[in-house]
Amino acid sequence: xxxxxxxxxxxxxxxxITSCSKDDPxxxxxxxxxxxxTLTITNQAGGDPQIxxxxxxxHADEGDHDHDHDHGDDDDHGDEGEHVEIDxxxxxxxxxxxxxxxxxxxxxxxxxxxxxxxxxxEHHVLYELVGLSNFTIVSAEDDYEDSEGNxxxxxxxxxxxxxxxxxxxxxLIHDPDSKIGTTRAVFGDGPNDAEVDYEIHIE
Amino acid sequence: MVSITLLATGLVFSQxxxxxxxxxxxxxxxxxxxxxxxxxxxxxxxxxxxxxKGEFTINxxxxxxxxxxxxxxxxxDLYQEVVLTESTYKTFNIEHHIHSLNEVVIEDYKTNLVSxxxxxxxxxxxxxDRYSGEGLAQALEQISGVSSLATGSGLAKPIIHGMxxxxxxxxxxxxxxENQQWGQDHAPNIxxxxxxxxxxVKGAGTLKYSGDTPGGIIVLKSAPxxxxxxxxxxxxxxxxxxGKGGSITSSWIRSFKDGTYFKAQGTYKxxxxxxxxxxxxxxTAGEEKNISLAVGKNNVGDKWKIYFSYFNNxxxxxxxxxxxxxNDLLRAMxxxxxxxxxxxxxxxxxxxxxxxHFTTNVQYTKIxxxxxxxxxxxxxxxxxxxxxxxxxxxxxxxxALDLNLDTHNLTSNLEWNNSLGSFDSGVFMLIQDNYSNxxxxxxxxxPDYIKFKSGSYFSVTLRPKDFTIGLGLRYEHTxxxxxxxxxxxxxxxxxxxxxxGRYVTKEINGDRLVKRRLFFNTxxxxxxxxxxxxxxxxxxxxxxxxxxxxxxxxxxxxxxxxALATIEYGNPFLSEETTQKIVVDFEKKKGDFQYNxxxxxxxxxxxxxxEPSGIERNVRGAFPVWxxxxxxxTIKGIDLDFTYAYNKYIQLKHNSSWIExxxxxxxxxxxxxxxxxxxxxxxxxxxxxxxxxxxLHNQQVFRQNHFPNNNFDTIVVEDGTFVTKTVDISTxxxxxxxxxxxxxxxxxxxxxxKISVTLTFDNLLNTSYRNYLNRLRFxxxxxxxxxxxxxxxxx
Numbered sequence: 001x002x003x004x005x006x007x008x009x010x011x012x013x014x015x016x017i018t019s020c021s022k023d024d025p026x027x028x029x030x031x032x033x034x035x036x037x038t039l040t041i042t043n044q045a046g047g048d049p050q051i052x053x054x055x056x057x058x059h060a061d062e063g064d065h066d067h068d069h070d071h072g073d074d075d076d077h078g079d080e081g082e083h084v085e086i087d088x089x090x091x092x093x094x095x096x097x098x099x100x101x102x103x104x105x106x107x108x109x110x111x112x113x114x115x116x117x118x119x120x121x122e123h124h125v126l127y128e129l130v131g132l133s134n135f136t137i138v139s140a141e142d143d144y145e146d147s148e149g150n151x152x153x154x155x156x157x158x159x160x161x162x163x164x165x166x167x168x169x170x171x172l173i174h175d176p177d178s179k180i181g182t183t184r185a186v187f188g189d190g191p192n193d194a195e196v197d198y199e200i201h202i203e
Numbered sequence: 204m205v206s207i208t209l210l211a212t213g214l215v216f217s218q219x220x221x222x223x224x225x226x227x228x229x230x231x232x233x234x235x236x237x238x239x240x241x242x243x244x245x246x247x248x249x250x251x252x253x254x255x256k257g258e259f260t261i262n263x264x265x266x267x268x269x270x271x272x273x274x275x276x277x278x279x280d281l282y283q284e285v286v287l288t289e290s291t292y293k294t295f296n297i298e299h300h301i302h303s304l305n306e307v308v309i310e311d312y313k314t315n316l317v318s319x320x321x322x323x324x325x326x327x328x329x330x331x332d333r334y335s336g337e338g339l340a341q342a343l344e345q346i347s348g349v350s351s352l353a354t355g356s357g358l359a360k361p362i363i364h365g366m367x368x369x370x371x372x373x374x375x376x377x378x379x380x381e382n383q384q385w386g387q388d389h390a391p392n393i394x395x396x397x398x399x400x401x402x403x404v405k406g407a408g409t410l411k412y413s414g415d416t417p418g419g420i421i422v423l424k425s426a427p428x429x430x431x432x433x434x435x436x437x438x439x440x441x442x443x444x445x446g447k448g449g450s451i452t453s454s455w456i457r458s459f460k461d462g463t464y465f466k467a468q469g470t471y472k473x474x475x476x477x478x479x480x481x482x483x484x485x486x487t488a489g490e491e492k493n494i495s496l497a498v499g500k501n502n503v504g505d506k507w508k509i510y511f512s513y514f515n516n517x518x519x520x521x522x523x524x525x526x527x528x529x530n531d532l533l534r535a536m537x538x539x540x541x542x543x544x545x546x547x548x549x550x551x552x553x554x555x556x557x558x559x560h561f562t563t564n565v566q567y568t569k570i571x572x573x574x575x576x577x578x579x580x581x582x583x584x585x586x587x588x589x590x591x592x593x594x595x596x597x598x599x600x601x602x603a604l605d606l607n608l609d610t611h612n613l614t615s616n617l618e619w620n621n622s623l624g625s626f627d628s629g630v631f632m633l634i635q636d637n638y639s640n641x642x643x644x645x646x647x648x649x650p651d652y653i654k655f656k657s658g659s660y661f662s663v664t665l666r667p668k669d670f671t672i673g674l675g676l677r678y679e680h681t682x683x684x685x686x687x688x689x690x691x692x693x694x695x696x697x698x699x700x701x702x703x704g705r706y707v708t709k710e711i712n713g714d715r716l717v718k719r720r721l722f723f724n725t726x727x728x729x730x731x732x733x734x735x736x737x738x739x740x741x742x743x744x745x746x747x748x749x750x751x752x753x754x755x756x757x758x759x760x761x762x763x764x765x766a767l768a769t770i771e772y773g774n775p776f777l778s779e780e781t782t783q784k785i786v787v788d789f790e791k792k793k794g795d796f797q798y799n800x801x802x803x804x805x806x807x808x809x810x811x812x813x814e815p816s817g818i819e820r821n822v823r824g825a826f827p828v829w830x831x832x833x834x835x836x837t838i839k840g841i842d843l844d845f846t847y848a849y850n851k852y853i854q855l856k857h858n859s860s861w862i863e864x865x866x867x868x869x870x871x872x873x874x875x876x877x878x879x880x881x882x883x884x885x886x887x888x889x890x891x892x893x894x895x896x897x898x899l900h901n902q903q904v905f906r907q908n909h910f911p912n913n914n915f916d917t918i919v920v921e922d923g924t925f926v927t928k929t930v931d932i933s934t935x936x937x938x939x940x941x942x943x944x945x946x947x948x949x950x951x952x953x954x955x956x957k958i959s960v961t962l963t964f965d966n967l968l969n970t971s972y973r974n975y976l977n978r979l980r981f982x983x984x985x986x987x988x989x990x991x992x993x994x995x996x997x998x
Contacts, residue, residue, distance in 0.1 A: 021653065021684060022636070022651060022653050022684065022686070024686060024708070024709070024716065024718075025639070025641065025647075025650065025651040025686050025688070025716075026641040027641065027688060027711040027712065027714060027716070028641030028642070028643065028644065028645070028646065028647065028688075029644065029712065030644065030645055030646050031594075031596075031597065031598045031601075031644025031645065032594055032595045032596055032597075032598050032644065033645075033823070034822055034823060035821065035822050035823075036822065037822055054822055055822065056692075056821040056822050057692065104712065104713075106711075106712050112595070112596070115595050115596035115597075116595070118596070119595060119596070119599075122595075123595075128920045129923055130920050130923055130924055130925050131923060131924060131925075132923075133923075167925065169920050174527070174593060174595065175593055183920070184530070184534070184919075184920065185534060188541075189522065189523045189525075189526075189535070189541060191525055191526050191527030191528075191531055191593065191765075192526075192527035192528050192530060192531055192823065192824050193527055193595075193823060194822055194823055194824070195527070195528055195530065195822075195823065195824035195825075196822060
């Protein structure tokens with residue numbers, strides 16, 4: 001019996017060795033990961049809207065740079081740790097709309113905001129104010145709501161007072177424990193699907 | 204199995220009680236005489252103890268019927284009825300179960316050991332069955348030097364002497380388990396209940412199964428099935444208060460005189476959310492369904508077996524551990540309890556894991572003369588792991604990780620042993636295919652690869668008087684073909700154009716596909732010596748030299764680990780790691796006081812670990828980045844086990860371990876080094892009711908004071924200002940002391956088998972504590988009190 005096994009063993013091993021290669025793996029894109037946040041800020045008094053973009057620079061082809069070295073190209077472009085600046089006029093009111101996108105979809109840029117609105121019960125947009133005392137952000141009249149009437153804060157109204165500077169931190173919270181509040185802690189467990197900082201200059 | 208040969212002498216019809224019974228006690232499994240078996244006449248104060256040759260003599264016996272009780276440390280008590288009328292020759296077959304003494308049996312059966320010179324720690328049947336409703340890692344924690352690395356309650360993997368994952372091998376029915384063992388949150392996909400024998404060797408053993416597991420080898424084996432007409436098995440029912448869960452496991456074996464047998468076994472477990480002392484651990488429910496079937500035939504000249512098993516579990520992962528970025532982690536760490544306490548539920552929601560593991564084995568053994576055999580075995584393992592996250596839109600119900608691992612293994616070996624020594628040599632061939640499903644819509648955490656591995660080993664054991672000398676050598680050749688997509692961002696930041704540019708086969712959407720073929724040649728060597736100093740003492744020393752090729756995960760990991768908001772990157776330039784380990788075992792194996800002291804030292808070169816390397820910030824927030832790298836490491840420690848039979852009714856058992864892990868390259872401690880642990884048990888039994896006992900346990904875990912500082916800062920908003928805070932992921936939690944109790948009734952004869960009932964209390968005092976080795980320790984306490992009722996039927 002030993003003699004019979006040996007040739008089989010050799011044939012089997014040859015078959016295995018020669019079949020040792022696979023097809024190329026399909027390229028997968030990261031479906032619902034948000035990598036671009038756009039704020040469209042329109043002064044209610046009139047004028048062109050400001051478009052403020054925060055975007056991951058995965059597509060940048062800039063040669064060597066350390067992955068934890070901060071740099072920014074222009075003021076309106078968010079990049080690893082660089083603050084994005086927003087200039088606003090004092091004593092004014094602005095309509096602001098936020099848009100979340102996934103730009104890595106090979107079929108075209110995906111507007112994730114639509115999914116957020118569809119799943120309103122499981123999302124909330126929070127703006128946390130840092131060092132701004134004459135500034136308010138409230139939900140807009142035509143903002144989206146969840147099934148219990150809680151505003152989503154996709155569309156908000158920003159009201160400025162006297163000149164000042166500070167920051168705003170924007171969060172998109174997924175499946176929060178609470179839907180109402182002004183500080184992040186109140187919303188409890190529920191991962192941040194987006195967290196971006198904006199430097200505000202009111203002058 | 205034990206056989207008893209009885210010889211009755213004396214006058215037949217006399218009413219005087221002057222008959223003498225002589226006989227011999229033999230261990231049928233290896234045909235050796237059984238020493239120190241106690242043969243007593245039930246109801247009379249008359250007994251004998253078998254000598255080194257298995258012989259015994261009982262005098263002053265009356266003619267007529269008498270009942271003998273034969274007991275031995277490693278056998279279940281046997282009761283046999285004997286009618287003394289005239290000279291009678293009788294052979295009794297006894298099923299050999301390890302005695303339910305609930306202590307780690309430090310045993311040395313000649314043919315069954317993973318290593319002839321290193322200490323084999325064997326769990327007795329009752330010790331293993333105690334965890335039939337839990338899992339392998341929890342069961343192994345009873346052994347000194349073994350801890351668990353857990354990701355919450357339902358997912359734990361064993362750490363042996365400070366090593367886990369790919370450095371610890373799990374062997375079941377002579378085959379190495381191939382599942383995604385690299386991940387810290389990947390528990391072994393195996394059913395503890397499918398195997399009767401469980402032993403571990405802390406170290407590489409004889410190199411029979413693998414050469415790259417310097418941490419240890421866990422060997423699960425089915426009990427041998429004897430060629431007798433029999434239907435037997437075991438059913439265990441468990442009910443647990445913490446988690447309001449239960450499990451049932453049942454095995455049935457039908458054996459025939461001609462050596463044919465069938466075995467069917469299955470397990471079902473279901474539980475709801477676990478609870479910490481003060482709150483429910485939301486989404487820690489789980490379900491497990493396993494089945495195993497075997498058919499085979501043992502002839503005198505050869506044996507064959509076909510085996511099939513299926514393992515399936517669905518495990519929830521603590522809901523509050525699903526975080527987005529570093530600020531979520533900080534917030535969770537700062538709150539003592541989850542912000543919203545949810546009610547108990549049996550639902551398993553996201554995040555969760557679903558694992559499936561199929562095994563098909565075919566094996567054939569040819570017996571050569573009387574003490575040799577040639578084995579050939581083919582095994583096909585198919586593993587699927589799906590990890591589900593909290594997702595959005597079209598991906599809401601889609602797994603974020605979907606890995607299929609297919610492994611074919613063909614092994615053949617020749618072994619031979621006699622009283623002078625033994626010899627084992629084999630060859631193997633393995634082909635493994637990993638497919639990472641792109642439909643997940645998430646970047647592949649590990650890439651597709653195909654691995655071809657082949658090798659051979661050789662080990663020899665010599666047994667000159669009072670010594671056992673073991674030597675082993677193993678060579679493995681590994682050929683990996685890996686195909687991985689790199690993002691432009693990563694490609695540029697690591698300057699891969701220079702080092703990997705030539706491997707790029709195509710570019711899609713900014714991502715580059717790299718195809719690489721990697722070869723590793725590893726050599727492992729073992730040398731061991733065991734000296735039987737006297738009837739009381741043994742001294743063993745074992746040296747292992749192991750080489751381990753890097754895992755695919757260590758080289759090509761690429762993704763976010765949600766529970767720690769950490770991005771992990773592999774290092775494609777790692778080379779083989781070399782580990783040298785020396786273990787000394789000094790054992791006192793006889794008497795009321797028995798102990799084993801085992802100091803060990805492990806030195807690792809090009810030892811692969813994962814370490815923080817910076818912070819990545821993107822639209823989703825800030826994430827610490829950890830990367831794999833090679834360092835030089837030293838792990839040293841000491842394990843201590845002892846048992847003390849204070850008297851017939853009180854026994855003490857202790858095991859403890861101390862371990863220190865050092866990263867010599869960076870001059871810090873090694874992360875996840877188990878803290879010093881002491882475990883004490885005291886068992887009480889009563890004079891009249893010798894089938895009842897009570898055990899009280901205490902486990903003392905000290906705070907781990909040696910840990911690397913991997914803390915980093917983040918900026919949060921508090922009271923309308925930016926505040927810089929340190930995220931302390933390094934500091935281990937406080938030490939703790941946990942008490943437990945076991946009450947056991949049985950085994951009692953019932954129906955045509957035996958029944959035993961155990962009532963167990965874990966964390967009796969409902970202590971709140973956190974475990975350094977639980978990756979989810981940032982979010983919640985460990986389990987509170989658990990009361991478990993176990994009913995076991997042996998039939």
